[in-house]
Amino acid sequence: MSVLLEARAIAAKDLRIEVRGRYALAAVLPFAATLLIVFGLALGPGRATLQTTAPALLWLAVLFASVLSFRRSYEAETEDGALEGLALAPIDRAAIFLGKAAAVTVQLLLLEAAVLALVAVLFGLSVGSDPALLICAFVLGTMGLSAVGSLFGVLEASPRAREAVFPLLVLPLAVPVLLAGVKATAAATVADTGAAAVTTRSGWSWLLLLVAFDAVFIAAGTLVFGYLLED
Amino acid sequence: MTAVSPSSGLRRDDPAGAATDGAGPAVALDRVTRVFGVSPALVRVDLRIERGETVFLRGANGAGKSTLLRVMATLLSPTYGSGRVLGFDLMAEREEIRSRTEFVGHRTRLYEDLTAAENLRFACRLYGLRTDGAPAALERVGLNDVAGERVRGFSQGMRQRVAVARALLRSPELLLLDEPYAGLDTAARDAVDDLIRATVARGGTAIVATHERARARMTTRTLFMQDGRLLPEGVDA
Amino acid sequence: MSVRAGERALGKAVSRRGERTLGVLSAIALLGAMVMALFVTPPDAEQGQVFRLIYVHVPSAWLAYLSFAVVLVASIAYLRTTKTRWDRLAAASAEIGVVFTILTLVLGSIWAKPVWGTWWTWDPRLTTTAVLLLIYLGYLAVRRMTDDPRRRGTWSAVVGIVGFVDVPIVHLSVVWWRSLHQAPVVAKVAPRMAPVMAWTLVLSVVAFTLLYAYLMVLRLRVGRLEEKAVAEALSPRIGAAAAKAAVGG
Numbered sequence: 001m002s003v004l005l006e007a008r009a010i011a012a013k014d015l016r017i018e019v020r021g022r023y024a025l026a027a028v029l030p031f032a033a034t035l036l037i038v039f040g041l042a043l044g045p046g047r048a049t050l051q052t053t054a055p056a057l058l059w060l061a062v063l064f065a066s067v068l069s070f071r072r073s074y075e076a077e078t079e080d081g082a083l084e085g086l087a088l089a090p091i092d093r094a095a096i097f098l099g100k101a102a103a104v105t106v107q108l109l110l111l112e113a114a115v116l117a118l119v120a121v122l123f124g125l126s127v128g129s130d131p132a133l134l135i136c137a138f139v140l141g142t143m144g145l146s147a148v149g150s151l152f153g154v155l156e157a158s159p160r161a162r163e164a165v166f167p168l169l170v171l172p173l174a175v176p177v178l179l180a181g182v183k184a185t186a187a188a189t190v191a192d193t194g195a196a197a198v199t200t201r202s203g204w205s206w207l208l209l210l211v212a213f214d215a216v217f218i219a220a221g222t223l224v225f226g227y228l229l230e231d
Numbered sequence: 232m233t234a235v236s237p238s239s240g241l242r243r244d245d246p247a248g249a250a251t252d253g254a255g256p257a258v259a260l261d262r263v264t265r266v267f268g269v270s271p272a273l274v275r276v277d278l279r280i281e282r283g284e285t286v287f288l289r290g291a292n293g294a295g296k297s298t299l300l301r302v303m304a305t306l307l308s309p310t311y312g313s314g315r316v317l318g319f320d321l322m323a324e325r326e327e328i329r330s331r332t333e334f335v336g337h338r339t340r341l342y343e344d345l346t347a348a349e350n351l352r353f354a355c356r357l358y359g360l361r362t363d364g365a366p367a368a369l370e371r372v373g374l375n376d377v378a379g380e381r382v383r384g385f386s387q388g389m390r391q392r393v394a395v396a397r398a399l400l401r402s403p404e405l406l407l408l409d410e411p412y413a414g415l416d417t418a419a420r421d422a423v424d425d426l427i428r429a430t431v432a433r434g435g436t437a438i439v440a441t442h443e444r445a446r447a448r449m450t451t452r453t454l455f456m457q458d459g460r461l462l463p464e465g466v467d468a
Numbered sequence: 469m470s471v472r473a474g475e476r477a478l479g480k481a482v483s484r485r486g487e488r489t490l491g492v493l494s495a496i497a498l499l500g501a502m503v504m505a506l507f508v509t510p511p512d513a514e515q516g517q518v519f520r521l522i523y524v525h526v527p528s529a530w531l532a533y534l535s536f537a538v539v540l541v542a543s544i545a546y547l548r549t550t551k552t553r554w555d556r557l558a559a560a561s562a563e564i565g566v567v568f569t570i571l572t573l574v575l576g577s578i579w580a581k582p583v584w585g586t587w588w589t590w591d592p593r594l595t596t597t598a599v600l601l602l603i604y605l606g607y608l609a610v611r612r613m614t615d616d617p618r619r620r621g622t623w624s625a626v627v628g629i630v631g632f633v634d635v636p637i638v639h640l641s642v643v644w645w646r647s648l649h650q651a652p653v654v655a656k657v658a659p660r661m662a663p664v665m666a667w668t669l670v671l672s673v674v675a676f677t678l679l680y681a682y683l684m685v686l687r688l689r690v691g692r693l694e695e696k697a698v699a700e701a702l703s704p705r706i707g708a709a710a711a712k713a714a715v716g717g
Binding site for chain 2: 016021076091231
């Protein structure tokens with residue numbers, strides 16, 4: 001079977017598990033919502049401040065909540081030792097990485113849609129000015145973030161992983177996603193206050209950075225994932 | 232494409248089973264050693280098991296039975312020494328070994344939120360088998376009426392039976408079982424025995440690590456391990 | 469093939485005589501560089517005496533990144549050969565690299581205060597270095613996660629490779645992030661330096677690099693001794709050849 005077919009089987013399995021378990025609904029989205037409210041309380045109630053910081057708060061909430069999603073992705077593999085089953089199967093290791101990354105990308109995109117709606121309501125972010133840029137920013141940013149999270153999520157399978165190694169690894173590596181995501185979102189949602197001096201044009205150039213990040217991390221993940229499974 | 236019997240375990244893209252099998256014994260290990268940090272789990276194990284044998288591996292906890300089986304299954308690589316499983320090199324030809332070997336442990340490697348049938352179908356996809364064999368396999372282990380239920384509600388016995396169904400679908404040449412009877416009810420124990428017999432009847436080999444003395448009548452050979460070493464045959468630990 | 473040549477060169481450098489020579493050389497070079505930096509070079513026209521920090525800040529930054537490059541090379545070599553010596557090299561370089569990274573950030577901060585009035589200016593290079601420090605810390609944390617040497621080496625090698633590859637992207641993103649705000653940049657490694665200043669900087673970089681090599685050799689020797697101890701503990705139980713293989717030959 002080709003790598004892509006194998007990856008598709010794994011992605012389908014992951015998504016089916018997520019639909020059954022509804023973990024995103026039960027834990028991840030509430031966590032993101034809590035973060036947003038807490039951010040709002042800490043920074044508000046002045047409308048202007050909240051509007052200018054809205055893109056940043058949006059991406060911060062997504063970044064922190066995504067850690068839960070990556071953990072859950074690998075939790076299903078460790079409950080009964082299923083990860084070993086994947087390692088034993090005669091499939092390309094890269095397929096496991098790509099499949100899990102694809103599945104968690106879909107989950108995160110749905111989460112982001114909800115978070116975006118919340119931010120629009122709570123912080124008065126107008127999402128209409130450049131929807132194409134906004135969607136591309138989220139899709140590309142999420143793909144890159146998922147590549148990082150799905151690669152290092154394997155470390156969660158180790159019993160000692162209860163120390164906060166995973167966020168310590170993922171967040172610094174994902175800095176380009178954070179910066180590009182925030183700037184592109186800010187460009188795409190120019191608020192009425194006119195505070196954003198960023199033009200839509202430079203918003204699109206940030207997308208180029210995301211494309212580069214995605215290419216590098218998907219390639220790197222494909223190449224090295226197998227080593228994380230060997231013993 | 233010729234019609235493939237679902238329980239024959241043949242790959243969809245290899246209908247005649249023409250993939251070259253390595254020749255030689257089922258397992259041939261030469262001074263295999265495995266160290267974890269500073270503790271040696273396997274110490275210079277020399278072992279030869281012919282095809283068609285049913286071997287029982289006995290020994291106290293921590294004697295190295297699990298480690299030995301895992302090395303044979305290519306889940307672990309030896310720190311030192313070399314070996315061939317089903318004629319394929321332990322280090323260099325792991326994929327060939329994996330596609331012909333099934334490892335059944337006390338962890339069942341199932342997905343809790345999927346049904347028994349879904350778990351089997353996923354395994355079929357991983358191994359390039361046709362998924363329509365799943366219902367028959369579940370029936371054989373007596374789980375056909377819970378095939379559509381999530382594994383999360385299953386007892387350990389039922390879970391192990393799903394694992395047995397999976398192994399039956401795969402029809403491996405080498406069956407490695409690590410304490411498969413632990414915590415099982417009678418129906419599940421019988422299913423495991425059934426799997427061992429079916430494998431050997433096809434000309435395959437079974438190696439079982441277990442405390443259960445009662446199963447001894449099924450075996451052709453019993454090996455004992457102590458402190459990571461394989462004791463000379465005839466010696467009772 | 470180049471891996472074997474690397475191993476031979478490494479073998480030469482880590483002999484006891486090589487170690488002592490390196491130590492002496494780096495001490496001399498450092499002394500010379502500091503004398504030049506403090507007494508011989510003139511103060512900067514704009515920044516005055518504070519500018520002398522450049523002679524430790526720049527070499528320190530150079531080492532922070534060089535160390536990580538060594539971690540990258542050693543990590544790739546370890547994944548391909550699984551020989552413990554490469555893992556030892558990567559770990560040693562990461563430990564030493566963290567120290568120099570922290571030094572770079574501290575010096576950068578000390579420099580910023582008198583010149584710009586704040587401790588931290590989000591200068592692109594220093595900000596990237598701060599992220600580099602976090603990646604280093606992640607690397608070291610992953611090494612503490614497991615006792616099994618194979619797993620530890622493999623996992624940290626993956627972090628080392630992925631982390632290194634990420635740093636240029638991080639830098640680019642931080643530069644773009646800052647490009648709208650022309651705020652202070654800490655170190656102007658400006659072409660307008662007087663020749664004596666430029667040469668002192670070069671000497672300083674060389675001295676620091678020698679220091680790095682010396683510290684590495686020391687650390688590697690400690691690592692080898694640790695392994696010898698483990699091999700000797702294992703040998704009676706599993707035989708000398710297996711013990712050697714267990715610690716990575």
